[in-house]
Amino acid sequence: MKEEFAKQILTWKYEAPYDFYNNEESSESLKELLDHPYYAVVNQSNELVGFFCIGSAAQVPYGYTMGAYSEDINDIGIGMNPGLTGQGFGAAFFSFILSYIQETYKGDSIRLTVAVFNERAIHLYTKLGFVKKMKFTRESTDFMTMVKNFSA
Numbered sequence: 001m002k003e004e005f006a007k008q009i010l011t012w013k014y015e016a017p018y019d020f021y022n023n024e025e026s027s028e029s030l031k032e033l034l035d036h037p038y039y040a041v042v043n044q045s046n047e048l049v050g051f052f053c054i055g056s057a058a059q060v061p062y063g064y065t066m067g068a069y070s071e072d073i074n075d076i077g078i079g080m081n082p083g084l085t086g087q088g089f090g091a092a093f094f095s096f097i098l099s100y101i102q103e104t105y106k107g108d109s110i111r112l113t114v115a116v117f118n119e120r121a122i123h124l125y126t127k128l129g130f131v132k133k134m135k136f137t138r139e140s141t142d143f144m145t146m147v148k149n150f151s152a
Contacts, residue, residue, distance in 0.1 A: 005040040005048050006033035014082045017117055020141070021079065032057070041097065049089075050080035052097045054105065060113050060143055066136035068145050073111045076101060090124045098128065098148070108151045116142035 010025045010033070023029050032038075036057040041050045058077030063069055080093055101110055114121050116135065122144070126132075130146035137143070 001033055001038040001040050001051070003030070003034060005042075005051070006030055006038070008048050009033060009051055009079065012079075012082050014085070018082070018085070020115060020117075041093065048081060049084060050078060050093055052079075052101075053077045054101070058112065060136075060138060062138040063113060063136055063143065063145070066134075068113070068134050068136055068143075069111075071111075073109045073147060074101070074105050074107045075111050075113070077112065086120070090121075091127065094124060094128060102150050109147050109149045111145055111147045113143050113145050116144050122146070 007030065010023045010029050012023065013019070014021050033051075037054045038057065039052050039054075040048055041052065043049050054074060054076055056075070058075040059069055069075070076097070078094060078097060080090065084093075098110070111133070112125065112130065114125065116122075122132075125146050125148075128148065130148045133145045133147050135142060135144045
């Protein structure tokens with residue numbers, strides 16, 4: 001993740017109800033993107049398409065207390081440029097990331113956490129082979145973990 005891409009990501013604004021995913025432009029948020037395993041995804045013109053993160057950066061911390069991350073599985077989080085969402089690019093974008101993860105990281109499975117209201121994302125994840133696992137609630141938001149088994 002380059003600083004210029006991290007700064008762009010922090011300015012992204014999604015329309016409701018996806019504004020839940022809007023970031024705060026702060027030095028702490030910038031540090032999060034630069035100091036943890038976050039990766040920029042760019043197109044052939046080096047324009048920022050989205051990003052993904054691996055490990056604890058992809059988890060909802062409250063999920064630990066609920067046992068959502070008790071299995072030893074790599075976690076992934078993704079974000080797509082809001083100007084590209086809802087246009088049918090999600091499958092190609094996430095498939096590209098999954099191929100990279102499968103080639104780069106050890107493990108037969110990968111887990112993600114998604115807000116339950118995000119039916120559009122859940123539909124995509126299911127289409128790409130993820131299976132719903134566990135739900136938990138943090139404040140007023142319901143979350144769900146989903147797992148994809150690469151060896152299946």
